[in-house]
Amino acid sequence: MLPFKSSVSKFASRRINQNIIPLISKNAFSTSAFARSAIPSLHTFTEDEEMLRASVAKFAKEQVKPKVKEMDEHELMDKSIIQGLFEQGLMAVETPTEYGGSGTSFTAAILVVEELAKVDASVSVACDVHNTLVNTLLIKYGTLAQKEKYLPKMSTDTVGCFCLSEAGSGSDAFTLQTRAEKQGDYYVLNGSKMWITNSYEAGIFLVFANVDPSKGYKGITCFIVEKDMGVQIAKKESKLGIRASSTCSLTFEDVKVPAENVLGEVGKGYKYAIEILNEGRIGIAAQMIGIAQGAFDEAMPYLFQRKQFGEFIGDFQGMQHQYAQIAVEIEAARLLTYNAARLKEQGKNFVKEAAMAKLYSSQVAEKAASKAIEWVGGVGFTRDLPLEKYYRDCKIGAIYEGTSNIQLQTIAKLLRPVYSQ
């Protein structure tokens, strides 16, 4: 937009002196006018971010890809892949260096999630939840002692998970029932959690429990719980998609958590949950654009290998229109995601943009994965090709970390004050 603005102001001042006023500056459509723009596009990354993206893409292609089918079939994440993620520093992207992390940008984490998702959405979400939900909360609200105790572990070998949802509380998260009773120097946790990503592999659990139900949601407190304190895996879900990502129900039976393991302030847990999910949302958006692009990249070469009626099917106009449309939507979703990430880095308000990114990306992922199978036809429908997995994996995007309906509510609520009295 900048070049057009400057062109307008240029002949606004000329107007005073000249009789003949050009309607459009002769430079308005030339590339040199755009080259003078100081604001770079959303496809601009630092050298580190570019190198990281290339490295993760390579790692995903060489180390993760060969195991994708097996992990999906057995509904189990390969330990060597989790280890690989730790070794590459991908489980501590934003963590400060003094705790074993790399202290890199939020966008860097987003790029990691995106590149992993192009190959396997399960590996991507494991990395995403660990980084954007668990690490970030510890970094933001942890005391020095908590950070020193837990962040190094989370940077080297211990997987973390985020325990908010319960059987009776999903979207209505703050009606959670898990209780935390103060008993001397401990809180005793009782209750259960459901739909917890990473829980099978996790050693550290951020558990949201209520210390005082009479206060309603203002009693919700976040606790750092170690597996050894007594966390029990009740049930591992068997899912439609992201099957290698463990999703379990957890049971807490008189689990004693030291009082010093309260994260942040007692009763402020609800606030932390809302905040962190706003960010985590962008991570899910990144996972979704990864799925969309991954499916697209798998399908497209086939269109120029398969011939019907003497032509490559990719050259039929009907097909051209379809894949062009999908490419547009993937790009739009990508830009929404990158922009939300950069807004957050800038310290600007990003809640609406994050909700938009997640909402739209999950829709685009579903569309792209679905179309990709259609384009490839019968063989795309078989399990011999990875396409059907993208289609199964994308569905969760409209559900977790805030359902699509909740995203729409969020966006609507933020729009209302702009237009109402």
Added chain:
Amino acid sequence: MRILVGVKRVIDYAVKIRVANSRVVTENVKHSMNPFDEIAVEEAVRLKEKKHASEILAVSIGPTKSQETLRTALALGADKAFHVEVAENEEVQPLQVAKALKAIVEKEKPDLVLLGKQAIDDDSNQTGQMLAGLLGWPQATFASKVDLNGRDLTVTREVDGGLETVKSKLPAVVTVDLRLNEPRYASLPNIMKAKKKPLTKLTPAELGVDMTPRLQILEVSEPPKRSGGKKVGSVDELIEKLKNEAGVI
């Protein structure tokens, strides 16, 4: 013991090459470090990790964008980088590269030079050999195993007939082959550390090297498309076809 590693920025191995106007199209095409150079860097890093080497210097002769490749080398474990900058689209040929590397070797005095056996764009397989010749150093090419004991170098080479083991003393030039090792990925912590490592820019003039190509490329064309084969019923038929149809005997 210091190691000099040569790295080249080439079109990524996975890209489908397109030829236009008797040259390979390089604009808007993904580039990365020559795969054999990655193996060379990996070997250097492993030697450093085993405490055989104290410092790794990475060098690249190429246009401005070669700096990306050098930064990757730093992220993989090299300590310092040298960029001999040439103009965009300027042709860089093995003899000139060997001369530039010789100049740097004489400046920095490494004990071992590790290079990829060839670059996947020109497949010359000459630079290492020419460099050794210019320096008067021993050379061990197509290395599939490198062992260092003090200043004694033992290299197993993959040759047409099988494996050959050669011994020499440092300083030496070694070119690496595919099976030497499996390169690591640039981990995020190392990518961040690479930012602080020095990258020095040099010009061919400073090194006293004339980069003018000595070879002129007359034509570049795609190889002929593979045509279908035929089945034959007997050896006699095969010989008849090879003689009369294919004209090869």
